[in-house]
Amino acid sequence: MAASSHSRATRPTLHVSSHPLVRHKLGILTDERTDSKTFRELARELTTLLIYEATIDLPLSEFTYRTPLEPATGSKVAIRVGLVPILRAGLGMVDAAADVLPRASVWHLGMYRDETSHRPVSYYNRLPETCPDDLVIVLDPMLATGGSATDAIQVLKDWGARWIKFVGIIAAPEGVTQVAEVHPEVPMYVASLDRELDARKFIRPGLGDAGDRLFGTNGVG
Ligand code: PRP
Numbered sequence: 001m002a003a004s005s006h007s008r009a010t011r012p013t014l015h016v017s018s019h020p021l022v023r024h025k026l027g028i029l030t031d032e033r034t035d036s037k038t039f040r041e042l043a044r045e046l047t048t049l050l051i052y053e054a055t056i057d058l059p060l061s062e063f064t065y066r067t068p069l070e071p072a073t074g075s076k077v078a079i080r081v082g083l084v085p086i087l088r089a090g091l092g093m094v095d096a097a098a099d100v101l102p103r104a105s106v107w108h109l110g111m112y113r114d115e116t117s118h119r120p121v122s123y124y125n126r127l128p129e130t131c132p133d134d135l136v137i138v139l140d141p142m143l144a145t146g147g148s149a150t151d152a153i154q155v156l157k158d159w160g161a162r163w164i165k166f167v168g169i170i171a172a173p174e175g176v177t178q179v180a181e182v183h184p185e186v187p188m189y190v191a192s193l194d195r196e197l198d199a200r201k202f203i204r205p206g207l208g209d210a211g212d213r214l215f216g217t218n219g220v221g
Helices: 020-030 036-054 091-100 147-159 173-182 210-215
Strands: 014-016 060-066 071-077 081-087 109-113 120-125 135-139 164-167 188-190
Touching (some): 036 188, 081 091, 081 147, 091 135, 109 147, 120 147, 135 147, 147 164, 173 188
Parallel strands (some): 081 135
Antiparallel strands (some): 060 071
């Protein structure tokens, strides 16, 4: 089934970017010939564009100040935002997200997917006792089975996060369905909704392993 046939109507929480720059950069990112340096640059650029779309509804408050010529009224983001990259691959998105949200806190969650069970294994969580943020944005370039994102979002809910968004680069329909079923109020912002998962639970056509491509560990170890 063509990815584009998955309508927003059946997945109201999914936002697939149609921005021409996103589509252009995605084509280079997913190309097998793209080296790690370029892959990292494109992951950052795509993240900037996706965060722009994912923050379209941030509440603002007004403040008064002076320009060099006269008094003026400005706007500022009225809430605290937290960024939660899922290690490892989420690290490829966090710098770009923090650049456009410079006052955001960054909280790390470490998870890897067990190669046999395909279930996420949590290995790092140093969240403080209470969640200080009004909005928490989960960053992970890949949404495959959705297990990692679903578990991460549950951790954040248990922590006290009240408003959660997911920002990724490539999603499989299976992962989107999984997150939407378990966390229907969590919107997902991605650059691409790909065709399917294969028998190894890799996204097809996909881009391979985002962590390996970001950090140059393809075929190592
Ligand atoms: C990848 C990816 C997600 C997860 C997606 O991480 O970055 O975290 O798999 O798969 P899922 O939706 O089926 O849970 P990986 O296990 O390769 O770890 P890494 O980021 O350390 O490379």
